[in-house]
Amino acid sequence: MTSSAVSSSVSQGSAHNARHGLGALTLAALGVVYGDIGTSPLYTVKEVFAPHTGVVLNAHNIIGVVSVILWALMLVVTLKYVILILRADNRGEGGGLALTALAARAVQDSPRLRKVLLLLGLFGATLFYGDSIITPAISVIGAIEGIEVITPAMTPYVVPLSVLVLLGLFAVQHFGTHSVGRFFGPVIVLWFVTLGALGVMHITREPAILQALNPVHAWHFLIERGPLVLAAVGAIVLALTGAEALYADMGHFGRKPIQLAWTTLVLPGLALNYMGQGALLMQDPSALANPFYRMFPESWMVGAVVLSTLAAIIASQAVISGAYSMTRQAILLGFLPRMDIHFTSENESGQIYIPAVNRALLVGVVLAVLAFKSSSALAGAYGIAVTLTMAITTALTFFVIYKAWKLPLALALGATGFFLVVDLFLFAGCAIKLWDGGWFPLAMGLMLFLFMTTWARGRELLVETIRQDGLALESFIEMIEAHPPHSVPRTAVYPVANPDTVPQAMLHNIKHNQVLHEKNVILTVLFDEVPWVSEQDRLQVQPLGQHFWRVVVRYGFMDNPDVPQALSGCAAYGLNISMFETTYFLSRETVVSTPGAGMAQWREKLFATMNRNAGGVVEFFRLPDNAVVELGTRVQI
Known part of the structure; x- marks a missing residue:
């Protein structure tokens, strides 16, 4: 407990x-x-x-x-x-x-x-x-x-x-x-x-x-x-x-x-x-x-x-x-x-x-x-x-x-x-x-240990691959603000694991819809090695330009993640996010195993299966169902 x-x-x-x-x-x-x-x-x-x-x-x-x-x-x-x-x-x-x-x-x-x-x-x-x-x-x-x-x-x-x-x-x-x-x-x-x-x-x-x-x-x-x-x-x-x-x-x-x-x-x-x-x-x-x-x-x-x-x-x-x-x-x-x-x-x-x-x-x-x-x-x-x-x-x-x-x-x-x-x-x-x-609990423990280490290492490889293949966020923002596309008066939140690269969902949104939201929040959720994170340490808000903000939300491993509630605290930093005027654009990665220096290929395939069957971000972070858009991308590890 x-x-x-x-x-x-x-x-x-x-x-x-x-x-x-x-x-x-x-x-x-x-x-x-x-x-x-x-x-x-x-x-x-x-x-x-x-x-x-x-x-x-x-x-x-x-x-x-x-x-x-x-x-x-x-x-x-x-x-x-x-x-x-x-x-x-x-x-x-x-x-x-x-x-x-x-x-x-x-x-x-x-x-x-x-x-x-x-x-x-x-x-x-x-x-x-x-x-x-x-x-x-x-x-x-x-x-x-x-x-x-x-x-x-x-x-x-x-x-x-x-x-x-x-x-x-x-x-x-x-x-x-x-x-x-x-x-x-x-x-x-x-x-x-x-x-x-x-x-x-x-x-x-x-x-x-x-x-x-x-x-x-x-x-x-x-x-x-x-x-x-x-x-x-x-x-x-x-x-x-x-x-x-x-x-x-x-x-x-x-x-x-x-x-x-x-x-x-x-x-x-x-x-x-x-x-x-x-x-x-x-x-x-x-x-x-x-x-x-x-x-x-x-x-x-x-x-x-x-x-x-x-x-x-x-x-x-x-x-x-x-x-x-x-x-x-x-x-x-x-x-x-x-x-x-x-x-x-x-x-x-x-x-x-x-x-x-x-x-x-x-x-x-x-x-x-x-x-x-x-x-x-x-x-x-x-x-x-x-x-x-x-x-x-x-x-x-x-x-x-x-x-x-x-x-x-x-x-x-x-x-x-x-x-x-x-x-x-x-x-x-x-x-x-x-x-x-006695082999029974040991075998079970070793099997779970394999699953857990495979998931942790696979996430590292996934984030590293996205970082290497992605566009640098700051130079992208400079380019966008120099030649802005059509703007709509709403807030777009892009949850990402790596806050330094452009979210794939943002690239797809601009490419296919050719619009830029008035407020674009690059959101990263981090879990610290402490049970609880106090409210005063929950948020970090950094403006990146006229239309962009980088927001980091921190939780402990006993906290219950609630992203909309956390984002409501951004008002104290000058970023007002209206719950009824916000859309969450999620990148759903399809992992593709390839020969290389990552993990053994059978472990990469195991990770791909685990990633495919992982629970949804929407339920986990308590995002509103009617305000979420998911955009897929294939990532090779």
Whole structure:
């Protein structure tokens, strides 16, 4: 789910806090941020003691495993994310692309390093889409598997019911989260209270599990396993999935509500429940078939399945909404073509719905459920993308601490080096599951990385080709004003990527219609590597002659582009643009792939296809439908 923009983000954040208050924001953060990590107890402990890990189910190992989980939550989530990473905000906004933009800007004096960091952060962002498919699949199927505990006869219905729930979830996405969002917080509060209460109930029956609070037991467990420890770590990491959501959703709720929710309810609820599952297994080893659901009294089972399914749906909603937000950021930063974006709330700009992303996620999630068929099988695919994203986040944070915050090198290395070692250790544990399903999110991430880099490079080639083949704007204006054609008293706006060359649409307009508008605006829309651009920094207006103006409109990657509204501000610069007397002349380029030094020809053809199917400029920039004229041109790259 966030300058010049500094003042804007501060004022917006203050207004947001004033309207909602810390308590309301904390409740909302519980519902959106912690659904993913909150549903991890459904399957984590069971997977740690699965046969493939080689961990024998006995009291010594149970205490060791629970201790590792507890201290992983403390080190990775509490120390790394809640205390350190949440401070690395991009003017109030968090998440992979926001951090990438911040790190890239911090090293802008080193172009080669900047490019490496951009590509690294972009790859980390693409891995999030793999998480957006695995999370709904494993959370929902893990919750529905509770019906097997009620009666084994229901086992054949787990997959069909899971698919049905997921179809319903994706079907209602176009309504937006506004209408159901207010229920998320209370449900998740009930969920964590239930987790903690169940844990306390079983801890009192087997207090020996409290030894897991001593980190020495975690250390001994890891050391005793030797090289086989990686198999156990690959399962333990399931307890940490969702940690990235704390950072990604910071722009929606702010740092304090996320920190408060974690320390007061989420961490205690998770810690008590994991210890409770350990206590149950020490008393009844047969509960390993499904230790989470076996914690409930038998008379509570139906309610437990319903509550778990609601929690799984909320966890799924969080990553689905995150995929929408990530996609919009990628579009505005120039890594994806324009798409149809629906704003589902008049009050909250972050609540959006992207039909193309929704369809792609639905297909991916349903295929994952049908292919893997159980939470245990999906656990093999889960973790490798998450831990690699964690490592990338830590690496990018180093450059923010050292270059942007100007802290000493030793301090920057100390703050991030330890966490990077932990991240790589967790990644190694998941990497051994590569052929058990871990390839799935990696393959998806690599495919999206290819698409994104192809689009970004293709746009560079397209703009460069137009610049080389185009006419210089200033000399063209001198010629036109020396021998002006017939003039009409209206305003023409020509959106262009390169403001220094004559727009192709203008050449076609003068050639075919043989008229020049009284006011001609050469418009360039730029997206900065900041979340928000304040209104005072939105416009740059430069007169180029009697009939021509160059206008630059700037947005951040969390802004909602509205070109007509932005142009209304030109009056303050002496350029009055009447909405009812303005025509937008758009150049629609048809890309033609040619052999040469651009990209490999198959990538050029891929870019041409992406460009042909990109969403329209009219909808993206909110141009009035009845005031747009499109003129085509062919461009060879």
